[in-house]
Amino acid sequence: MISWKKHYKKGLVAIMLLLSTGASVYAQGDAKKGEELFNANCTACHALDKQMVGPALGGVVDRLKTEQNLDTDWLHKWIKDNASLRASGDKYANEVYEKFNKTEMLPFPNLTDQDIDDILEYTTNPPAPAPAATADGAGASDQNSAAMLEAAQAQKTNSTIILVSLIAICGLLVWLLLKLRQLVKLQQTEELAGLNTSRSVSFGALYEKYSYVGKALLGLLALFAFYGIWNWLMWIGVYKGYKPEQPIYFSHKIHAGENKIDCQLCHSSAKYGKVSEIPSMNVCMNCHRNISEYNGSYMEPGKDKAFYDAEIQKIYAATGWDPATQQYTGKTQPVEWVRIHNMPDFVYFNHAQHVVAGEQAIISSHNKKNPDNKIDVVCKACHGAVDTMNVVQMANDFTMGWCIDCHRTTEVDMNNSYNKEYFQSLHDKLKKQYPKKEGKITVDAIGGLECGKCHY
Template sequence: MKKSMERPFILKHFFLVFLFLFTFTTFGQDAEESDSQGDSGTEEVAVEGADPAKGKELFNSLCAACHKRYKDAVGPALHGVTERRDMDWLYKWIKNSQELIKSGDSQAVELYNEWNKVAMNAFPQLSNQDIDDILAYTEEPKPEPKTDVAAAPAGEAQGGGGISTEIVLGLLAIVLLVLSVILYLVNKTLNRFAEANGVPVRADKPKGKPIWVAFAENQFLVLVAVVFLLLAVAWGGYGFLMQVGVDQGYEPIQPIHYSHRIHAGENQIECKYCHSSARVSKHSGIPSLNVCMNCHKQVAEVSPETATEEYSKEFYDNEIQKLYEATGWDTSTQSYTGETKPVKWVRIHNLPDFAYFNHSQHVSVAGIECQQCHGPVEEMEIMYQHAPLTMGWCINCHRETNIKVEGNPYYEKIHEELSKKYDVDQLTAAEMGGLECGKCHY
């Protein structure tokens, strides 16, 4: 009796080939090359015997309010000044420019008139060595912009000889397609060979009753299925309705990119410097662009260290230019043109109209930090809604937060009575009436 021929188990070999190709392509990729930093560390100092590092500290603390190194601001750009002026003249001008102008020095008078007769601050406390350090810093060559790795083509990100991920995946897909075709052809050929030699191929099992027919004939299974279906619909509908109006994680794109990471994080600007009305008003308020210009009259570009892989230095500089266009600030004349454009900011945190929330009550009276509701804003590149801002979330906060009674005569007066009533040392906002409906809905 002839034995029936089983279909060959080719999947085992197919899996081994796939594993080999995956391992080869993974470990065969070139390692990412580090960016070249150039030979900036070997450049000569423009002023002999000076320390540019100390000069940078002095420049940032004394000069940066009116001067930039490579661009005109309130005063002229300082890069190349040692070539335009004599060092002895620079010492006199920096220490007391008005005295030099009154002496009738032609260069001093010409410079004073050229820059709209804006008086330069006197710095008699600076020594000649201090001035040398500052000038050594201002004379450093302008750094070349870093290549934006994120914007570079995929093939270039791995270096000149690397293979991009797209090419590897494409080749792997082609190989898998070819192997599938080969598997089909081999299987078909073996079946024909078996039939030609009279070897029966394993027959398929006889078809039974369709599963849906068997299910429909079983009334118990139908009843159980209907009950589970109704429960699933009810649970899903409840979950969907409970998420209506909950925008946790909402992260809209603003017309001007504002990085809280840079302002509140790296520069440690206090939240209430921009959102000043949060101290005294129900609303935190949208900062006026004039608040931005308090700093950005001078800060026209960011430092290269501020850039990230996703956001380059050029990107941040372009966003500052959008601010200038909106306020009508002319960097060449350091004045306003009067031609302004509205900035349509996108609101992120928005409570329902029937819910009352007062920022000043929480910020000034309760002393709650902004991060408690808004999350770690100092780490956010793009601002998003950190908390759900639901009723349950607010109630839990009132139940867990102790109020501050010190320095508040009203709270001090009733603290003793309420402490005895609840048998506690500290009173929460809930025990002070923070769960009453009328506190937030009226």
């Protein structure tokens, strides 16, 4: 009897254990968490519903099960370290690698099994987009188009001002010309004694008669001209809204917006140094070797699929890629992008300082609504909503006042590893100098207003 009880208990424990392990095997994970992980790690190369750099991942678990008889175990191995899986001689791993022209997928050793289950759950049952989110998005884009309208309006008034001043200057020139002609004529009359007398006299008389009107007009013209020149001088060096035509119609809205490609996938040097470089054509080819035409649902008004397809062909012309033979011909022609942002030579601006050391500070001051959303926020704080722009334009005026404003108002992140490592003693001093309740330590407190920090 006693022993039965013992066994019964053991049995119960065993059943519980079985159930619980069973649960963790079959609980497919959390689609919501999976979505976040997918957006952060995979969207640079994968979408659910279409092929990008890698295959479409919607329903990948079922597809691999039915087509290749591979289970989630295989997927875990592949996602963690696809290179080792290939090296181990796995048949399908090598097949799919060949199929995608030996494009390397990144390894993700940092993802836990649970993370991967979450991602796979997301690819199997993606949650329907929340209506609230769409409403929010629409609000944001409304705001954005309002801002763009404003910029366009400002540009319009500016060109009107310039036009009016030009007309004024023209008027002045014509007046001067007439005046000169008259002088010359007067001289002629003196020298040629009377030949032109009648005409010059009548002109002189006319001038006498209407000189008040003339002078009043002249005064008005001069005022206009002065106003125009003043405005023009104030705008020298400020190119807010500047958006030149580029050799390839590359749309940030389609890449960073519609396809959610991370800014730093292309502008990868932003976190390592001063300059955030324009990606080389090889970077484009990582994706466009496979994406040779545009099949997106988004179309900018006035553009169509044929237009986008032709623009993609320009990448092939530039890199000498022959899509028919899938080979490089060796005939390349450089693409000359027109530079948009360009500080004067006497200014020192460093991207890494802002994108790495200043990242947290800028994110928390510019992203109060959604502090967990880190993706691309840093860039947008200065460059605006580039992911909604078909053609990049300068979103701020990039003047000294603009730099200083942000340095005065942005609180430094004293706890980031960079500041801890390099400025520990300074920060300890500052913390004492500016006790918490007294106020925040903004960038100006660590030298962000010193002329020498920004000027050579």
